[in-house]
Amino acid sequence: MIILFNLFYQFGDALSFLLLAAIGLAVIFGMMKIINLAHGEFITIGAYGTVVSAKILKLPLPIAMAVGVLVTVIFGYILERIIIRHLYGRPLDSVVATWGISLIVSQSFLVIFGPSFEGLQTPLSNFQLGAYSYSQYRLLLILISISILILLYILFLKSNFGTLARATIENPKIASTLGVKVDKVYTVTFCIGSALAGLTGAIYAPTMTIVPSIGQAFIVSAFVTVVTAGASPFIGLIPAASFLSLIQTSVTFYYHATIGVLALLFSVILIIRFLPKGFSGLLIKLKK
Amino acid sequence: MLKKDNIFTISVFIVLLIIPILFDDFYINNISYFMIWTFISLGLALIWGMGGILSFGQTAFFGLAGYSFAIISINFSDIYAVGIWSPILALAITAIFGAIVGYFLFYGGIYDVFIGIVTLAITLVLETFMAQTAGPEWTVGNARLNGFNGMQGMPPIGIKIGEYKFDLQGIGQYYFIVFLAMFLLWLLYKIKKSNFGLILLASKEDRTRVESLGHNVKKIQMITFSLSALLAGVSGILYTNWGGYITPSSMGLIASAMPVIWVAASGKNDFFSVFFGCILLVYISQTLAVNGAQYAIILMGLILVIVTRYFPEGIILMLKKLLTNKFLSKK
Amino acid sequence: MNLLELNFVSKKFGGFTAVDNVSLKINRGDIRFIIGPNGAGKSTLFKMIIGVHNLNSGQVLFNNQNIEKLSLNERINLGIGVKFQAPSVFSELTVKENLILAIKSKFNDEIFSFLEKFGLEKDQDVLAGDLSHGKKQWLDIALSTISRPELVFLDEPTAGLSFEETKKTGKIIQDLNGEGVTFVIVEHNMEILKQIAKSVSVLHLGKLFFEGSPKEVLSNKEVTNIYLGIL
Numbered sequence: 001m002i003i004l005f006n007l008f009y010q011f012g013d014a015l016s017f018l019l020l021a022a023i024g025l026a027v028i029f030g031m032m033k034i035i036n037l038a039h040g041e042f043i044t045i046g047a048y049g050t051v052v053s054a055k056i057l058k059l060p061l062p063i064a065m066a067v068g069v070l071v072t073v074i075f076g077y078i079l080e081r082i083i084i085r086h087l088y089g090r091p092l093d094s095v096v097a098t099w100g101i102s103l104i105v106s107q108s109f110l111v112i113f114g115p116s117f118e119g120l121q122t123p124l125s126n127f128q129l130g131a132y133s134y135s136q137y138r139l140l141l142i143l144i145s146i147s148i149l150i151l152l153y154i155l156f157l158k159s160n161f162g163t164l165a166r167a168t169i170e171n172p173k174i175a176s177t178l179g180v181k182v183d184k185v186y187t188v189t190f191c192i193g194s195a196l197a198g199l200t201g202a203i204y205a206p207t208m209t210i211v212p213s214i215g216q217a218f219i220v221s222a223f224v225t226v227v228t229a230g231a232s233p234f235i236g237l238i239p240a241a242s243f244l245s246l247i248q249t250s251v252t253f254y255y256h257a258t259i260g261v262l263a264l265l266f267s268v269i270l271i272i273r274f275l276p277k278g279f280s281g282l283l284i285k286l287k288k
Numbered sequence: 289m290l291k292k293d294n295i296f297t298i299s300v301f302i303v304l305l306i307i308p309i310l311f312d313d314f315y316i317n318n319i320s321y322f323m324i325w326t327f328i329s330l331g332l333a334l335i336w337g338m339g340g341i342l343s344f345g346q347t348a349f350f351g352l353a354g355y356s357f358a359i360i361s362i363n364f365s366d367i368y369a370v371g372i373w374s375p376i377l378a379l380a381i382t383a384i385f386g387a388i389v390g391y392f393l394f395y396g397g398i399y400d401v402f403i404g405i406v407t408l409a410i411t412l413v414l415e416t417f418m419a420q421t422a423g424p425e426w427t428v429g430n431a432r433l434n435g436f437n438g439m440q441g442m443p444p445i446g447i448k449i450g451e452y453k454f455d456l457q458g459i460g461q462y463y464f465i466v467f468l469a470m471f472l473l474w475l476l477y478k479i480k481k482s483n484f485g486l487i488l489l490a491s492k493e494d495r496t497r498v499e500s501l502g503h504n505v506k507k508i509q510m511i512t513f514s515l516s517a518l519l520a521g522v523s524g525i526l527y528t529n530w531g532g533y534i535t536p537s538s539m540g541l542i543a544s545a546m547p548v549i550w551v552a553a554s555g556k557n558d559f560f561s562v563f564f565g566c567i568l569l570v571y572i573s574q575t576l577a578v579n580g581a582q583y584a585i586i587l588m589g590l591i592l593v594i595v596t597r598y599f600p601e602g603i604i605l606m607l608k609k610l611l612t613n614k615f616l617s618k619k
Numbered sequence: 620m621n622l623l624e625l626n627f628v629s630k631k632f633g634g635f636t637a638v639d640n641v642s643l644k645i646n647r648g649d650i651r652f653i654i655g656p657n658g659a660g661k662s663t664l665f666k667m668i669i670g671v672h673n674l675n676s677g678q679v680l681f682n683n684q685n686i687e688k689l690s691l692n693e694r695i696n697l698g699i700g701v702k703f704q705a706p707s708v709f710s711e712l713t714v715k716e717n718l719i720l721a722i723k724s725k726f727n728d729e730i731f732s733f734l735e736k737f738g739l740e741k742d743q744d745v746l747a748g749d750l751s752h753g754k755k756q757w758l759d760i761a762l763s764t765i766s767r768p769e770l771v772f773l774d775e776p777t778a779g780l781s782f783e784e785t786k787k788t789g790k791i792i793q794d795l796n797g798e799g800v801t802f803v804i805v806e807h808n809m810e811i812l813k814q815i816a817k818s819v820s821v822l823h824l825g826k827l828f829f830e831g832s833p834k835e836v837l838s839n840k841e842v843t844n845i846y847l848g849i850l
Contacts, residue, residue, distance in 0.1 A: 035401045083597055092342050093596045095401055096552060099344075099545055100592030107582040107589070216541055220412050223405045265413045269392055272406065276397035486720050490709045496671065497707045501721045501762060502695035 002130035007249070013138050014245035014252075016145035020204070021218035022225035022241065023148060024197030026233035029226055031156075031169050031189045033091055034084070037098040039222055040215025041105035042194055046072045046201025048109065051210050054120055061123060061206070068202035069195055076194025080187050088186065109212035117210040141203060148196070149238065155192075156234060165189060220261070224268045230278020239279040244268075296608055297473070297560045304466050308459050317530075320462045322570045324526045325550070326469055329566040330476060330559055331519025332547045337556035338485060339512050340492030341399075345407030346520040347544040348414050353382040353521030354534035355418070355433075361442040363429040371446040371455070375525045379518060386517025390510035411539045418536035438535030445529045456529055465526065469563060472519070476559045488512060520547075542585060546573075549592045555605025565604035621680070622647045622770055622801050623668070628677030630663055637663040639825035640677070645770070650792065650802045652812050652833075655822035656846055661805045662704060664822065665772055668803075669701050670694050681770070700768035700800075704775050706755040710748025714739055714758060717747050721762040729765065736791060737761050753784045760788070764795055771795075773804045777811050789814040813837070821845070 025039045036042070049068030053059045059067065079101060087094035124136035156162040168175040168185045176182045200218065208214060225244060229236030247267050252260035275282050304323075308316050328346050336342050356378035364370045389410065393403055422435025433439060446455035456464055479485045491498045491505045498505050528534040537543060554565025569588070576584035599606060623645040630638040638660045645651050653661050666672045668679055670691040679687045686694050695701065709717050718730045734740040737757040742750060747758060756776060764771055776792070777785045789811045792802060796815075806812060812819065812833060819836040821829040823845050829836060836842055 033401075035405060083593060086597060090600075091401060092404075093600060095404060096342070096548060097593050097596040099548065100589040100596070103542065103545055103585050103589030104593070107585045110582045111580075111586075219541070220409055220416075223409050227402060227405050227409075261416055262413060265409055268409070269406070272398055272402070273392050273396040483719065483723065486712065486716055490712060490717075490720055493709050493711060494707050496691070497703065497709070498720070499691040500669065500695060500701040500703070502692050502723065502766065503720075504692050 002132070005129060006132055009134055009139070010252075011245055011249045012142040014249050015241055016138075016142045017218075018221050018225045018241040018245050018248075019145040019149065019237065020141070020200040021222040022229070022233075022237065023145075023152070024193045024195070024200065025222045026226050026229060026237055027152070027196060028190060028193035030233040031165055031193075032088075032186060033169075034094045034098070035223075035226075036193065036197075037095055038079075038102035038105060039098075039197055040217075040219035041102045042072050042076065042197035042215070043201035043204075043218050044106065044109060044212065044215035045075055046198030047205040047208070047210060047214050048113065048117070048201075049198065050202040050205040051117060051120055055118065061120070065199075065202035065205075068205070069198040072198025072201065073191050073195045076197075077187065077191050080190040084190060085183065085186065106212050106215065113212065115211065119208065119210045120206040122206050135207075137207065144203060148199070152196075153234070161185075161188070221264075224264055228268055228271050228278050230275075230280035230282075232280035232284070234280075235283050236278050236280030239283065243279070296564075296611075300560075300564055301466070301470060308462060313458055316459055316462045318574070319567075320465055321530055322567045322574070323465045323469060324523055324530055325546075325570050326523075326563045326566045327472065327526070328520040328523035328547050329550045329554070329562050330472060331516035331523075332551045333556050333559055333562040334476060334479070334519065335512055335516040336551060337558075337562075338480060338492070339488045339509060341509065341513070342401075342404050342548075343407040343513070343516065344404040344548065345409070345411035345544055346516065346547050347539045348407065348411035349382050349386055349517040349520035350524035350527070350543075351411070351414055351418070351534065351536070351539035352385055353378050353524035354528040354538065355439065356381045357525045357528050358439040358442040358534055359428045359431045362431040362439075365443050369447050371443060371448075375445050375529075378525055379521050382521035382524070383514050383518040386521075387510060387514040389517070390513030393513070394506040394509045408541075408544060411544050412541060415536045415539040418539070436536060438533050438537075440533040442528065442532065444532070445525070461526075461530065468522070472522075473559055473563060480559075484508065545592075546588065549588050551602075553591050553595045553603055555602025555608075557601070558605045558608070561602060561605040561608055565602070568604075620647060621645065622649075622682065623803070624678075624680040624683075625668070626678040626680070628664070628667060628679065629675045630660075630667055630672055631675050636825050638667065641822070641825075641827050643820060643827065645801060645803060647769070647801055648796070648799070650796055650804065650815055650817045652816040652819045653803065653805045653822060654807070654812070654819060654836075655828070658824075659822040660825040661822055662774060665774055665803075665805055669699065669772060695768075698769040700763035700766065700771035702759050702763040702771075702773045702776060704778070704805075706752070706759045708747040708750070708755050708758045708762065710746060712747060713744050714747055714750070715743040717758060717762060718765055722765045733761050733765050736794070738787075752779050753781070756780060756784075757788070757791070760791065764800060768800065770801045770803065773802060775806060775808075776804060777806065777808045782810070785811055786814070809837075 028034055028036050046068040049071035050064045053067040054061055054064035083097055122137050126133045126135050164180050165185050168180055168182050172182050225241050228240035244264055248260045248264050251263040328350055332346050357375050360374040360377055419436045421433035426433040444455045487503050487508050495505050550566040550569045551562050555561035573584040621644045625643040627640050627642055629640055655661055667674055674687050734743055760776055777788050793815050816833040819833055821842050829842055
């Protein structure tokens with residue numbers, strides 16, 4: 001029983017990490033077909049925004065987190081206005097440009113805040129079950145990741161904005177002749193993606209050492225999850241993240257955390273070899 | 289036949305050939321270092337500029353070749369001519385690894401941005417893996433992998449014949465790199481003009497149409513990918529030989545961005561521009577890094593953003609065309 | 620002997636059956652037109668034969684050899700030529716380079732004779748992207764025929780061409796047919812059908828509806844009705 005709970009906890013922890021790491025990237029990729037290589041730095045901005053407002057401005061943690069998200073959204077908005085929107089229709093170039101942004105941001109943080117920053121205490125307490133100790137906060141993260149997904153699902157599949165956004169993705173030209181402000185849809189989508197990345201940084205900030213390269217801890221997991229999810233991340237994200245965290249948890253359980261990451265990459269290579277359209281492609285096929 | 293746009297290539301190589309007469313060893317070693325990076329850039333220009341396939345993880349091949357060279361050289365340092373066949377073997381390993389990755393990518397039907405992500409993930413995982421090999425259990429034969437600090441103490445490229453001992457260092461290394469660069473540039477131009485190059489260029493526009501003319505595009509892309517891995521490997525081995533060390537960070541996120549920046553800023557469609565621009569940009573990075581590496585990286589990031597936004601053709605190529613039109617067009 | 624034989628081929632997209640149990644035989648030396656209203660499954664059928672789409676069921680025999688498991692380029696190399704619907708020439712390569720790509724050798728007399736045949740000899744060093752629409756179509760047809768395949772598929776070779784250009788296209792196809800090339804042509808244009816067709820197959824709602832000589836097809840009331848949308 002305890003072992004089972006332990007496995008569930010490890011699995012849930014890995015799953016929420018993958019989901020939260022990938023979600024902002026998945027929204028931008030799924031809707032705009034742009035891979036935001038600065039995604040990790042968006043997370044960094046969210047984390048620093050949170051820690052700086054909590055430590056220096058002495059704001060309570062939830063408000064500090066909101067500030068972290070807000071700062072990330074503003075950054076994403078400016079970026080979209082001055083660079084990304086000029087590269088629509090040149091997907092490879094937009095990816096390359098976001099890489100440049102990633103370098104600028106991560107190194108600027110290094111210049112401004114130095115190589116490390118005093119972190120926050122993990123909120124809530126730990127509890128004991130058998131020989132193991134568990135963090136309540138991490139359990140909360142599992143809940144948060146699932147609620148975010150549900151909210152996004154409602155936003156993109158049920159709301160008015162979602163309909164406009166999906167029409168725009170389907171065919172920007174037709175959407176614009178129907179009066180959809182395509183530019184605006186892209187800007188809003190990019191901001192939502194930024195907000196989600198900022199949120200990931202904000203809620204993981206109290207659990208990690210705050211360094212300028214903090215975003216890099218998420219980036220491989222994020223890529224791997226989005227690639228496995230395939231062309232329609234909304235459909236593929238949960239099965240992809242579940243599958244990957246299952247592999248990662250079981251390999252890490254028996255061997256070693258790095259081997260877990262290696263197993264992750266290896267399974268991704270196999271998945272794209274045999275399921276080139278990822279989990280979403282598989283699901284769509286099965287549905288038919 | 290002397291074509292007018294060859295004039296730049298020829299003059300740059302003339303300058304490179306006479307530099308050792310004018311400068312001392314310190315500068316020669318530095319310029320060697322700048323030129324070492326041109327091979328990984330040329331490999332990227334081959335796959336990206338000609339093939340339209342953007343790999344973000346060329347540094348995986350750079351690192352693999354460097355580490356393979358180090359491991360082989362250390363383990364077999366007693367065997368005759370290890371300084372010759374060890375780099376060749378390391379290159380072969382790299383090319384085969386490149387072909388395997390290419391097979392998975394192209395036969396798996398992975399294209400566009402996904403290729404970038406998968407290759408980037410490969411290099412980052414290699415970095416992560418090598419960085420945790422600090423413990424004594426991580427040895428290959430006699431060679432300690434040594435984790436984050438990287439490997440050192442490998443015998444250099446070179447050969448000993450009786451009394452004579454030749455190591456690839458100093459001025460010998462410099463001329464070796466210059467001649468290798470000349471040869472590879474010539475070879476790449478030949479490839480570009482060949483039917484192979486034509487297929488590659490055409491597949492960038494419309495893959496299915498090229499297949500419908502009876503060409504095996506996947507195979508050709510796989511071979512090209514392996515060639516570009518090989519070129520990255522040349523850089524990796526020369527780098528390891530030049531400094532006598534190789535570290536995991538040479539495969540990290542920042543390192544893997546550099547070739548993309550050099551190639552994009554120089555002009556991915558022209559091999560000479562890439563060669564020249566790469567030397568220039570590495571030189572600028574090095575000069576700036578004296579005050580802290582982060583400033584050099586911020587500048588490189590800025591260059592990348594500005595180039596993709598305003599000069600997608602590449603700055604060096606643009607200048608080259610401008611100069612050609614201005615001074616050499618009167619005929 | 621049949622050069623190409625389809626046995627009960629079908630293709631479904633989701634719940635929609637685009638091609639439904641079609642069997643077809645093409646004789647060597649034929650100029651076969653495949654016609655039918657929009658959505659009849661013409662282009663799908665054509666893409667199934669060359670291997671862009673997989674079959675759900677059925678057989679494709681070329682020279683009595685099963686080819687449905689082969690990839691696109693492998694089928695082409697058995698002696699098949701293809702021109703897709705929209706003119707797809709390589710716009711960043713010159714006309715000459717386009718043809719070199721198609722013939723898989725260096726520039727030679729064969730390329731020059733094709734340039735002449737299609738009236739492109741003055742454009743050989745022009746980038747294909749800069750050609751007029753008509754010349755792009757011709758270059759596209761030249762690409763699919765220059766390696767002397769036994770069987771050539773043309774999807775709408777005269778789309779967007781003027782009357783004169785259509786006539787010339789028909790003449791070129793007839794010349795190549797005289798040299799032994801068998802053609803399967805998907806077309807809407809009845810003028811060129813009247814000019815060069817030797818036999819016609821009519822597709823309707825994914826099924827083979829009628830087969831016969833051009834005369835029989837043109838005088839068949841039901842075929843006319845399909846086109847008018849009555850059936």
